[in-house]
Amino acid sequence: MPANVYESRREVWVTPFTGAGIKYGFLTNVSTAVGTACGHTAVDRANPPVGLVFGANAPKPGRASKRRADGIDSTFYDISKVSTLRSGGYSLTAPTIRRGRATVASKAVYVDLNGVKYAWRMPLVTYNKIADDRAVLGIEDADQNDRDLVWGARFPKPPKAAKTIITGSSVDVISTFVDPASIDNLPAGWSTAGREKVLG
Known part of the structure; x- marks a missing residue:
């Protein structure tokens, strides 16, 4: 099923890269099946996990995309789902991180x-x-x-x-x-x- 643009978006999180302690939180309205395939975990506001962040510029998870008859499903994916998603026909972008560094300013x-x-x-x-x-x-x-x-x-x-x-x-x-x-x-x-x- 495609994402429903009229449906309320859900708060979910994924692990952005291997070894990350960060849970990257975001809003999504992709179908439940797509969310499950991409490793989305629902955010429990009453008991949020340690390391949960929303709206971060970095790190960012990669995106999984797959064409269907009437459009494209595209969303962030959990790093543990790479092999499963590739075998399922999804195209994946790599996650990104940003390290610390000093400049002259x-x-x-x-x-x-x-x-x-x-x-x-x-x-x-x-x-x-x-x-x-x-x-x-x-x-x-x-x-x-x-x-x-x-x-x-x-x-x-x-x-x-x-x-x-x-x-x-x-x-x-x-x-x-x-x-x-x-x-x-x-x-x-x-x-x-x-x-x-x-x-x-």
């Missing part, structure tokens, strides 16, 4: 968010200004060896903290994501600037 960093390495690029000037506080804020350096970094996720999202730094006549207000475990025990001069966002 920024550093890749992350905080641990309920089993998710929530990553972003921090401007180098900010990175250097908060050098004494990064560890207490739970901000870790990311590098090329990190395969499980999650970039740009809509949910979950870590809390934020801010600090005002006055140097002579210059006033800088610095805001950054922080580890949820640090938000109630911030270093001197820091204050809460936004709470953690979770599925709910």
Whole structure:
């Protein structure tokens, strides 16, 4: 059966790549048969799995596509279903990941968010200004060896903290994501600037 464009979309997740601790969540209205073939697992909002993310730019699972008489079925697939899908006539794209790296202008960093390495690029000037506080804020350096970094996720999202730094006549207000475990025990001069966002 084809996807029903008028049907309410379901929240499901798949494992995007081999060894991933991430459960990539998304909305779908493909048929139940296609969802089963592609390894979709329904999201239990009352008890979401560790590592569940929604709206992430990376990592992303590959897509499985198969032509039928009246159109094409296309959706994300679970990495464990590769062999089954290929033998079933599906065309597959490869999953993608994004590793951490530094540039002359920024550093890749992350905080641990309920089993998710929530990553972003921090401007180098900010990175250097908060050098004494990064560890207490739970901000870790990311590098090329990190395969499980999650970039740009809509949910979950870590809390934020801010600090005002006055140097002579210059006033800088610095805001950054922080580890949820640090938000109630911030270093001197820091204050809460936004709470953690979770599925709910």
